[in-house]
Amino acid sequence: MFKSTVVLLIMSLLFFGIFSSPAFAQFPQDPNHTEKDLFNTIFNRLNDSISKGLVPHSVNNTSDSFFSPVLIEIDCSEVKEIEKVEIKVTTRLINWNKTEADRLGDRTAMAYFWNEPVVKIENKIKKLNFTNYLMIDSVNATKQEKDTLGQIINEALLYHEMLHGQLLIDAMKNGANWKAKICKCEFDLGPSDMEHTRIYDLESDYRRRLGTDRGYEIVEKKIITEADINGNFEEEIADIAELKGKTIITPTIYVPPGGNVEAANLEFPSGETGPIKIKGKLRDENKEGKVEAYIDPDNIGIFADITVKPYIEVMPTANPLLTVGVLGIAIVLFLRKEMR
Numbered sequence: 001m002f003k004s005t006v007v008l009l010i011m012s013l014l015f016f017g018i019f020s021s022p023a024f025a026q027f028p029q030d031p032n033h034t035e036k037d038l039f040n041t042i043f044n045r046l047n048d049s050i051s052k053g054l055v056p057h058s059v060n061n062t063s064d065s066f067f068s069p070v071l072i073e074i075d076c077s078e079v080k081e082i083e084k085v086e087i088k089v090t091t092r093l094i095n096w097n098k099t100e101a102d103r104l105g106d107r108t109a110m111a112y113f114w115n116e117p118v119v120k121i122e123n124k125i126k127k128l129n130f131t132n133y134l135m136i137d138s139v140n141a142t143k144q145e146k147d148t149l150g151q152i153i154n155e156a157l158l159y160h161e162m163l164h165g166q167l168l169i170d171a172m173k174n175g176a177n178w179k180a181k182i183c184k185c186e187f188d189l190g191p192s193d194m195e196h197t198r199i200y201d202l203e204s205d206y207r208r209r210l211g212t213d214r215g216y217e218i219v220e221k222k223i224i225t226e227a228d229i230n231g232n233f234e235e236e237i238a239d240i241a242e243l244k245g246k247t248i249i250t251p252t253i254y255v256p257p258g259g260n261v262e263a264a265n266l267e268f269p270s271g272e273t274g275p276i277k278i279k280g281k282l283r284d285e286n287k288e289g290k291v292e293a294y295i296d297p298d299n300i301g302i303f304a305d306i307t308v309k310p311y312i313e314v315m316p317t318a319n320p321l322l323t324v325g326v327l328g329i330a331i332v333l334f335l336r337k338e339m340r
């Protein structure tokens with residue numbers, strides 16, 4: 001039988017094994033006006049970028065699913081029990097649910113949910129009807145919308161969430177293994193990339209493309225650093241001199257969904273030169289971490305986007321209990337071109 005009872009999934013944010021509560025899945029609240037306006041604004045910007053060819057991986061089906069169900073038909077004629085699987089995927093904007101968001105742990109401004117489908121079998125055709133949810137934290141997202149950098153972050157985050165929908169739809173459409181499984185009533189949610197093995201890179205890539213498109217000159221650095229045995233880490237991400245003497249600096253730290261980093265902050269030197277450091281702690285010191293920082297002085301506009309690679313490395317030592325989490329940090333500096 002189709003294992004629908006275990007399929008209910010939150011994918012967008014975080015760890016394996018986190019399921020949205022049935023009450024939340026069944027009774028989502030409608031979005032308010034602020035959320036609708038915000039979504040439309042960011043969604044329209046994303047669609048403009050899509051039409052300019054800026055996205056590194058299409059999210060057209062997720063985008064369409066907000067307007068009408070996306071239909072996927074899978075031929076199962078080699079299987080005796082069913083001839084075909086028909087999948088419909090719809091995505092609905094819902095009201096931000098703080099309880100669900102908090103259950104996911106890390107701070108975020110958006111979330112995408114795959115919910116349990118309605119299942120019907122008619123004339124050897126299995127029909128799976130998915131109604132997925134997207135929600136936006138209007139308080140956080142509105143703050144970001146105030147400047148170009150924040151708008152880029154919001155747009156890339158919406159892209160990230162839509163990839164959670166698209167990557168699974170891609171598997172439904174083109175994944176031979178995926179199709180073979182569904183014909184045997186096995187539903188594989190893996191391609192939705194709960195672990196962000198693909199999505200983080202696609203999101204970063206997209207943000208860089210947006211930066212270039214919006215007039216930022218990009219400098220990129222990649223750093224691998226290690227946390228200590230307690231999970232604490234510290235890394236230089238830039239020199240204050242790169243800010244060209246600007247004194248009004250607006251740094252933002254962002255721990256993406258599943259980032260596994262807490263208490264992250266930036267430390268600035270007092271003089272005109274010296275390192276800008278990021279410090280923080282791995283929430284689970286045996287797991288990888290990810291954190292991003294944006295450094296935005298008033299009119300030069302350096303945008304630092306730090307990505308910590310989503311993998312775990314355990315380094316054996318003389319003491320087998322000593323494990324060291326490894327952080328991979330990619331830094332992207334967006335230098336806003338002088339606009340006159």
Ligand SMILES: [Zn+2]
Pocket residue numbers: 011012013014160161164196199257
């Ligand atoms: Zn995600």
